[in-house]
Amino acid sequence: MQLYEQLLALLSGGLCQIDSNLKIISANQAFRNLVQLNDEAVLGNEICSFFDLSSQKKLRNAVNYTTLDQIPVKNLRLMMTGANNGVKLVDVSISPLTSLGNGSPGHMVLMRDVTDLERSKSAMEEVQGKYQELFENASELFFVHDFEGKFTELNRAFRRFIGTISAKTEEIKVVDLLQPGQRSSFDNYIKQIISTGEACGTIEFVTRKGQKRLVEYTNTLIKDRRGRSVGVRGAARDITQRKISEQALRHSQASLIRSQKMAHMGNWELDLNSGVMTCSEEVLNILGLPKGNSPGNMAEYLDLVHPKDRRKVRSDMDEALCCQGAVHQEHRIIRPDGKERILHTIFEGLKGPHGRAAVLSGVLQDITQRRLSEQRVRLLARAFENALDGMIITNENGVIQMVNPGFTAITGYSAQEAIGRNPSILRSNRTSAKLHKAMWESIQKTGFWQGEIFNRRKNGQTYPQWLSIRAIKNEIGKVSHYVGALHDLTELKQGEAKIAHQALHDALTGLPNRIFFNERLADAMREVSKHNGKLALLFLDLDNFKNINDSLGHAVGDKLLSATAERLLSLVRDQDTVARLGGDEFIMILKDPGSKDQATGAANRIIKAMSQPFWINEREMYITASIGITIYPDDGEDLEALVSNADMAMYQAKDVGKNTTRIFTRDLNTRIKRRMSLEESLRNAIKNEELEVYFQPKVDLRTGSMAGAEALVRWNHPDKGLIGPDEFIPLAEETGLIIPLGRWVLRNSCRTAKAWMNHGHQCMQISVNLSPKQFTQKDLPQMVGNTLSDTGLPPYALELELTENMVMQNVDEAINTMHRLSNLGIQLSLDDFGRGYSSLYYLKRFPMNELKIDRSFVDDIPSDPDNASIVNTIISMGRSLNLRVVAEGVETKEQLSFLKKNNCDQMQGYFFQAPIPALDLLRLLQRGKSLIFS
Numbered sequence: 001m002q003l004y005e006q007l008l009a010l011l012s013g014g015l016c017q018i019d020s021n022l023k024i025i026s027a028n029q030a031f032r033n034l035v036q037l038n039d040e041a042v043l044g045n046e047i048c049s050f051f052d053l054s055s056q057k058k059l060r061n062a063v064n065y066t067t068l069d070q071i072p073v074k075n076l077r078l079m080m081t082g083a084n085n086g087v088k089l090v091d092v093s094i095s096p097l098t099s100l101g102n103g104s105p106g107h108m109v110l111m112r113d114v115t116d117l118e119r120s121k122s123a124m125e126e127v128q129g130k131y132q133e134l135f136e137n138a139s140e141l142f143f144v145h146d147f148e149g150k151f152t153e154l155n156r157a158f159r160r161f162i163g164t165i166s167a168k169t170e171e172i173k174v175v176d177l178l179q180p181g182q183r184s185s186f187d188n189y190i191k192q193i194i195s196t197g198e199a200c201g202t203i204e205f206v207t208r209k210g211q212k213r214l215v216e217y218t219n220t221l222i223k224d225r226r227g228r229s230v231g232v233r234g235a236a237r238d239i240t241q242r243k244i245s246e247q248a249l250r251h252s253q254a255s256l257i258r259s260q261k262m263a264h265m266g267n268w269e270l271d272l273n274s275g276v277m278t279c280s281e282e283v284l285n286i287l288g289l290p291k292g293n294s295p296g297n298m299a300e301y302l303d304l305v306h307p308k309d310r311r312k313v314r315s316d317m318d319e320a321l322c323c324q325g326a327v328h329q330e331h332r333i334i335r336p337d338g339k340e341r342i343l344h345t346i347f348e349g350l351k352g353p354h355g356r357a358a359v360l361s362g363v364l365q366d367i368t369q370r371r372l373s374e375q376r377v378r379l380l381a382r383a384f385e386n387a388l389d390g391m392i393i394t395n396e397n398g399v400i401q402m403v404n405p406g407f408t409a410i411t412g413y414s415a416q417e418a419i420g421r422n423p424s425i426l427r428s429n430r431t432s433a434k435l436h437k438a439m440w441e442s443i444q445k446t447g448f449w450q451g452e453i454f455n456r457r458k459n460g461q462t463y464p465q466w467l468s469i470r471a472i473k474n475e476i477g478k479v480s481h482y483v484g485a486l487h488d489l490t491e492l493k494q495g496e497a498k499i500a501h502q503a504l505h506d507a508l509t510g511l512p513n514r515i516f517f518n519e520r521l522a523d524a525m526r527e528v529s530k531h532n533g534k535l536a537l538l539f540l541d542l543d544n545f546k547n548i549n550d551s552l553g554h555a556v557g558d559k560l561l562s563a564t565a566e567r568l569l570s571l572v573r574d575q576d577t578v579a580r581l582g583g584d585e586f587i588m589i590l591k592d593p594g595s596k597d598q599a600t601g602a603a604n605r606i607i608k609a610m611s612q613p614f615w616i617n618e619r620e621m622y623i624t625a626s627i628g629i630t631i632y633p634d635d636g637e638d639l640e641a642l643v644s645n646a647d648m649a650m651y652q653a654k655d656v657g658k659n660t661t662r663i664f665t666r667d668l669n670t671r672i673k674r675r676m677s678l679e680e681s682l683r684n685a686i687k688n689e690e691l692e693v694y695f696q697p698k699v700d701l702r703t704g705s706m707a708g709a710e711a712l713v714r715w716n717h718p719d720k721g722l723i724g725p726d727e728f729i730p731l732a733e734e735t736g737l738i739i740p741l742g743r744w745v746l747r748n749s750c751r752t753a754k755a756w757m758n759h760g761h762q763c764m765q766i767s768v769n770l771s772p773k774q775f776t777q778k779d780l781p782q783m784v785g786n787t788l789s790d791t792g793l794p795p796y797a798l799e800l801e802l803t804e805n806m807v808m809q810n811v812d813e814a815i816n817t818m819h820r821l822s823n824l825g826i827q828l829s830l831d832d833f834g835r836g837y838s839s840l841y842y843l844k845r846f847p848m849n850e851l852k853i854d855r856s857f858v859d860d861i862p863s864d865p866d867n868a869s870i871v872n873t874i875i876s877m878g879r880s881l882n883l884r885v886v887a888e889g890v891e892t893k894e895q896l897s898f899l900k901k902n903n904c905d906q907m908q909g910y911f912f913q914a915p916i917p918a919l920d921l922l923r924l925l926q927r928g929k930s931l932i933f934s
């Protein structure tokens, strides 16, 4: 019994023994705890008293049943109310007692308190219910699947997602939702989740409707109570739309960046609270900043703004913030590389939630290129408007769309008159249809044509123009317009014609000049050759024209030349040519002149006509001419020979007394050849020491002694013997050889005179002739000075003889040269006096020491009263001008007496002594005799 008691005490459930009246006979401690009563209060009580009415009934029935059937009743759920600790739920098992010691039927009642268990169970059910509701109604896709991928649970959202609202979960597998290519990855997924306990990622499911949906999932492994992996629980979300939106956002962001780049447009925002500025990528490009160097605040941005624009930028920003509207403005920036750009900016102030300005937003666009383009367009428009050339723009059909004022100025058509018409309004019949065809062919082929054509102005006038036409193509390469530039060549052509005329004509007379003459002669030679004809060349030179020029002035001379040209033109036929070669030289081409005599006859008629008086400045003037004639092809087959021969013939005409004609002959040619060979020899004469200076004494008429000597050059030609200066000095003058020759004579003479001095003849003065060419040499005084110092001859012992004609060429220049010579201390003598045109006026101005009366006046004195009178006058004039007077060419005693009687100072002539070599003259000096009285 004690053992029984101990067993009862160990039971956690309440146990009591009841009798047939259901009264408690015994109860264990767990029962007493259950009802919170002690043994005395428990024992004897009917067990039903601890239960509610419904439970009492169930308990009685169960006891009855157990009693009858002797079968225990188990786990009868009853509500206990009689306990002191409130209502409790208990599971009651009743077992009949048949073996009780006292033999009375009774029952063992075992009670297990399930109040807490039931409570937590219902709480669990409640949670489960809620979970189920959540699970079922959640917008997320919830699911559970086993390791074969078979879904065991799917919430409504998932079912809807896959389009199987009514489908049973066991019919759906994960692989059914995958694309065929992805099914193999399912095994990997299961392996991963088993090994790591979780798997998350995105996967593309194909719904039952065939739609592809992207799903983001987070799955975890499900384990049972014993820790065995039994399946997978997951939550997924259909992110298809989000992905599309994200992609669309990315796309629109990329396209925004691209658009900003293309438009050179960027945007920025300035958070006014934080002062932080954020810029789009293109802003950096525009500002020339490297990536990541975006201006972080407004101050950094303003640093880039051109200093002159900063104030304006600030004030426009303020305005945008204050008016909350968009403010447009332009400003310049200076990029870090130093380049200046022009930006168009829109500022806009945005309000924050409290209605205060919170953000300043800016859109900026680089409009530098646009501004430059606009500038270019404006410039082009100005160029179009102001171009002197005519500009014309037509459409592709050649209909005029635009013309500029230059077009109107050239063509006479106003813009209104021209627009809408075809450029053919300008076409003239001077431009051939062939050229027009070629022009359009070129434009069609190359897109361009330029060339010279004749157009017609509105007034009907035809004019030459340089035309350039270019086809303009549009973006698809189709011709949309034609642009023409018209340059009026009228003035140019006139100018060219004028220049051509000037180039070929003599400005004074308007006659063909030498160039044109050469062309005409060549043409004429060709022409007459064709029919074996001839032509005559008449080379005309006015006689003594220089005298007229010098004495009456160049203006009169020019008029006389013009009048000569007119007269010559009046004397020749239309087919003939009159040209001026220069100076007083004219040349005429007479085509088919007939015989040589006829040509000479024509030349003589010209000579005669020329001798008729000219009226110049209402004054009658006379001039004669000399003409040389050559006949082509008889006297020369080439142009140069013909002209040169005519020239020579003309010189011969001069030689024989002027005012006449000479025809070229072979004999003349021979003489010319001799002259040419002479020239060649003369060139070598100085270096071959073939020249020698002779000296002719100048005698003092009062004392009869030798006062000086004139140096007269001679040429000891190796073949021809002694040649006089008359023959070679003019040749030397013509060829320029006179310069070295004259220098040689001067040096030689000075050296000789110095030698005489050294022999004690201190008063001997040497007179050296100067040629016209020598006299015009700028360095003449210097050359003379050098010669004196080189030879040691004192200046007073040298006299230079100039001729009247020489000094009258250019009087002022001559006076200047004479002064420079005179300043050296030498003396100057005016040679051949009386033959020239010098007047008393000039004589007074010349720094002269001596006058030499020309031999032609001395010749016939005293028998010729005129010459005697002239000589007398010259002597008196010389006296009054305080000049020494020397008479040259004195050959007779009578001449000597006359001159002596008339107080001539010195004389020179064969009467005393012909020119002799230097040594002979020294001997004469040394004899010391009077030359007059000996």
Ligand SMILES: Nc1nc2c(ncn2[C@@H]2O[C@H](COP(=O)(O)O[C@H]3[C@@H](O)[C@H](n4cnc5c(=O)[nH]c(N)nc54)O[C@@H]3COP(=O)(O)O)[C@@H](O)[C@H]2O)c(=O)[nH]1
Pocket (backbone or CB within 6 Å): 696, 710, 711, 712, 713, 724, 725, 726, 729, 742, 745, 769, 770, 771, 831, 832, 888, 889, 890, 891, 908, 909, 910, 911, 915
């Ligand atoms: N520029 C240079 N000209 C020179 C030079 N040497 C000579 N000449 C000039 O040549 C011309 C001819 O000279 P020339 O043949 O020597 O004749 C001179 C005398 O011989 C000649 N004369 C002298 N006295 C008489 C005479 O009584 N009767 C006569 N019929 N002739 C005479 O006169 C010539 C000198 O003339 P001018 O010079 O005018 O005093 C001649 O013009 C020379 O000047 C030279 O080196 N350079």
